[in-house]
Structures are given as C-alpha cells and as structure tokens.
Amino acid sequence: MPTIYELFGFPMDDRSQKVEAIRKSRQCPFMGATCDGGGNRYQTKIKLTQQEPLTHYFNSDITEVIPGVCSIQAGKDIWVVCPRRLFAAKFDGQDIPAANRALQPYERALLIQAGLPHDTDIGAWAEVSLKHRVEDAEINYHFDYVLAPLAVTSLRNLLKQSDFVGSTENDLDDLVRAAKKSGYFQDARRDLADISILLPDLSNLFILEIMTASTSGSDTENSTDMRSAFRNALLVSEHSSPGINKRQVWGRMVTQLFAKTALSYEWGGQTIWVIQDALLHNIELTTRLKTVDVPNHPQRNISLVIMHYFADLDGRQAISLKAAIDGDAGIDFDGSDTFTDILLPKLTPPKVELLKAILRRKLDAVLRL
DNA sequence: GTGATGGTGACGTACAGTAT
DNA sequence: ATACTGTACGTCACCATCAC
Numbered sequence: 297m298p299t300i301y302e303l304f305g306f307p308m309d310d311r312s313q314k315v316e317a318i319r320k321s322r323q324c325p326f327m328g329a330t331c332d333g334g335g336n337r338y339q340t341k342i343k344l345t346q347q348e349p350l351t352h353y354f355n356s357d358i359t360e361v362i363p364g365v366c367s368i369q370a371g372k373d374i375w376v377v378c379p380r381r382l383f384a385a386k387f388d389g390q391d392i393p394a395a396n397r398a399l400q401p402y403e404r405a406l407l408i409q410a411g412l413p414h415d416t417d418i419g420a421w422a423e424v425s426l427k428h429r430v431e432d433a434e435i436n437y438h439f440d441y442v443l444a445p446l447a448v449t450s451l452r453n454l455l456k457q458s459d460f461v462g463s464t465e466n467d468l469d470d471l472v473r474a475a476k477k478s479g480y481f482q483d484a485r486r487d488l489a490d491i492s493i494l495l496p497d498l499s500n501l502f503i504l505e506i507m508t509a510s511t512s513g514s515d516t517e518n519s520t521d522m523r524s525a526f527r528n529a530l531l532v533s534e535h536s537s538p539g540i541n542k543r544q545v546w547g548r549m550v551t552q553l554f555a556k557t558a559l560s561y562e563w564g565g566q567t568i569w570v571i572q573d574a575l576l577h578n579i580e581l582t583t584r585l586k587t588v589d590v591p592n593h594p595q596r597n598i599s600l601v602i603m604h605y606f607a608d609l610d611g612r613q614a615i616s617l618k619a620a621i622d623g624d625a626g627i628d629f630d631g632s633d634t635f636t637d638i639l640l641p642k643l644t645p646p647k648v649e650l651l652k653a654i655l656r657r658k659l660d661a662v663l664r665l
Numbered sequence: 666g667t668g669a670t671g672g673t674g675a676c677g678t679a680c681a682g683t684a685t
Numbered sequence: 686a687t688a689c690t691g692t693a694c695g696t697c698a699c700c701a702t703c704a705c
Contacts, residue, residue, distance in 0.1 A: 522693095
C-alpha cells in the first residue's frame with residue numbers, strides 16, 4: 297500500500313511541534329510561501345467547513361487547503377510527486393524577492409551543476425507561457441522556469457541588444473504594457489519605456505523543466521484518494537495514498553521537452569531537465585534511453601540533472617544532487633525530413649516574444665551562486 | 666476453475682490561466 | 686467575456702497472483 301512520505305516538506309513521521317506549526321499554516325518550506333500543491337492540484341482542494349474534520353487541525357484563519365503531498369512511498373521507493381520538491385522558485389510578495397530566498401542547498405547544487413554563472417544576480421520566472429501565432433503556425437508552450445542574469449536597464453535600451461533585431465515600436469508598447477501590469481514599475485509615471493528596471497539579459501538564457509511522476513489508481517470508496525489520504529495522514533495513524541502513475545507524465549511530456557529544447561537552442565539558450573532517479577530509472581526500463589551511454593559533452597543541448605533521496609548521517613532521507621549529464625539532444629533542430637520532426641516546433645518566435653512572456657510574470661526569485 | 670486482491674495504464678474530466 | 690490549452694486526479698478495465 298502506498299503511503300504519503302513527505303507532507304508540507306517534512307517526513308510524515310515527524311510530528312514535532314516545529315514541523316506541525318509549519319503544516320498547520322500550510323506553508324511550503326521550499327517555496328517559502330503557501331503550498332499550492334505544485335501546479336494543478338486545485339481539484340483536490342479541501343474547503344475547511346464546519347463538517348470538515350481537518351478544520352480543527354489548521355490555523356483558524358485558514359479556510360481552504362490543498363493537500364501538501366510532496367512525495368509518496370510505494371514499496372521501497374520514494375517518489376516525488378510535487379515538482380516544487382525538486383526545485384522551487386516562487387514569490388507571492390509584492391516587491392522584489394530577496395537574493396537566495398528559500399534557496400535549498402540541493403537547489404543551489406543543481407544550478408551550479410547545470411552551469412549557471414557565479415557571482416551575478418540571476419532572475420527566475422516561473423510558469424512562463426508563450427503563445428504566438430504567425431500565419432498557419434502556432435506556438436504554445438509553457439516553461440516551468442526561465443532563468444537569466446538580471447540587468448538594470450530600460451525596456452527601450454534592452455531592445456537595442458542584438459537579440460532583439462527586428463523588434464518594432466509595437467513590441468515596445470507590448471512590453472511596457474506587460475511590465476506595467478505585472479508591477480515592474482514602482483510608480484506609474486509617463487515614459488515607462490525609458491525607466492530603468494530589473495530586466496532579464498536574454499543573451500545568457502536558461503530554461504529549466506522539472507519532471508515528476510503524478511499519482512493515479514486511487515479509489516474514493518477505499519479512501520485512497522488524495523483528499524482522504526491527506527486527511528487520514530494528519531488525523532488518523534493509518535492511511536493509504538494513491539499510487540504512482542509513472543508513464544503518463546513523461547509520455548506526454550517528452551515531446552514537449554524536445555520542442556522546448558529546440559526553442560531554447562534557437563534562442564541561444566541552455567535547457568536543463570531536472571528529474572528524480574526513480575523516474576529516470578523507470579523511463580530507462582521502458583525505453584531505449586540509457587543515460588550511462590550518453591557521452592558527456594559540455595555545452596551541448598541538454599543538461600540532465602538527476603536528483604535522489606539519500607540517507608544522511610541521522611538516517612533521514614533527504615533530497616540531494618546525484619549526477620548530471622550534458623548530452624546531445626540527438627535531433628537536428630533545423631529538421632531532418634524524418635518523422636522525428638514531430639518533436640520540433642513549427643517556428644521559433646522572435647526573442648522579443650519570449651521577453652513579453654517573461655514580463656507577463658512577476659520576478660519569482662533572485663539567485664546568487 | 667473461481668473469486669478476491671492489488672498493481673498498472675488509458676481515458677475522461679475538472680480547473681486555472683492565457684490569449685483573443 | 687469566451688475559447689482554448691496544459692495539467693493532474695478519479696474511474697475503470699485489465700492483468701497477475703494467490704487462496705480455496
């Protein structure tokens with residue numbers, strides 16, 4: 297029977313007062329913010345009504361909670377099911393996040409291993425979605441994170457960079473509008489295009505994609521659905537959780553991964569894929585991929601960063617960096633007139649479209665390695 | 666053989682967020 | 686306001702195993 301391994305950032309068997317205080321306030325220690333279940337677990341949101349047994353568990357000001365399940369133990373393996381467990385850069389405050397806010401040691405190790413620059417402020421934007429249409433081609437992708445060094449400059453100045461050759465006054469207007477809406481300007485004066493703000497330097501661009509398994513196989517009647525498992529784990533000693541759906545996520549994700557990698561490459565950027573060893577192992581069981589046979593080529597298309605649970609001196613399982621491989625994506629991003637072209641995006645939007653997509657989001661983290 | 670049990674993947678669906 | 690997309694959960698069918 298699978299069980300919840302970590303809840304709100306800590307192993308289920310840790311019921312210490314300190315940890316319980318974090319749980320009762322539904323905090324995610326990795327984000328340093330309210331747990332959001334890591335993307336799309338809204339459907340299992342629990343309303344803390346009078347009838348809901350969990351209402352008395354959580355702090356009285358909280359009216360709803362998303363089950364904060366980070367990982368699930370199935371057999372001997374622990375499976376990360378929340379992408380924030382592997383890497384999280386998210387900020388729900390108003391102004392600019394403090395440098396290295398809520399940055400975990402393994403996250404730092406991950407970024408260094410992936411080749412991010414040292415001693416410079418790097419901005420991170422989460423969930424950057426880019427939709428762009430030209431004639432019969434459509435681009436519609438969602439990047440988990442875009443990372444780039446930060447530069448203090450005005451939008452008009454930034455567009456003079458060679459990256460943005462061909463951009464127009466209309467583009468500048470779009471950028472100002474997006475930046476204004478996302479709160480990049482402290483006080484809304486005129487000539488916003490000429491005000492210096494914190495902007496990404498997209499000549500040194502990283503796209504970070506996090507792969508985790510999701511859950512499946514639950515059964516409400518047997519109380520193994522996410523809500524019941526969460527409820528029982530907190531209030532009852534026994535619980536059983538949904539199992540792991542290993543194949544679905546990466547099966548759907550893998551075409552996206554290649555398309556995004558191709559885009560990143562065309563923009564002169566680097567792509568970082570982050571995965572847990574258990575999921576990678578499962579992929580290698582069912583596909584031809586054997587990462588040990590992928591030659592290490594620094595500066596090639598893909599950095600695969602492998603994370604794992606590792607027992608520390610106290611015997612506690614903690615996430616840490618296991619290995620990284622810089623390998624060749626193995627497809628010709630210009631197309632090859634073979635069926636692998638199915639993996640490639642129809643066109644690469646101009647870089648200014650990526651900049652617009654970034655400025656539609658708030659700056660989620662400032663990193664300094 | 667038969668029924669119970671448990672694990673697994675396919676599929677439909679709910680939901681949030683973005684573009685139009 | 687509306688259309689559309691990506692994403693993860695619940696349901697269900699299927700299969701292997703086991704006890705009888």
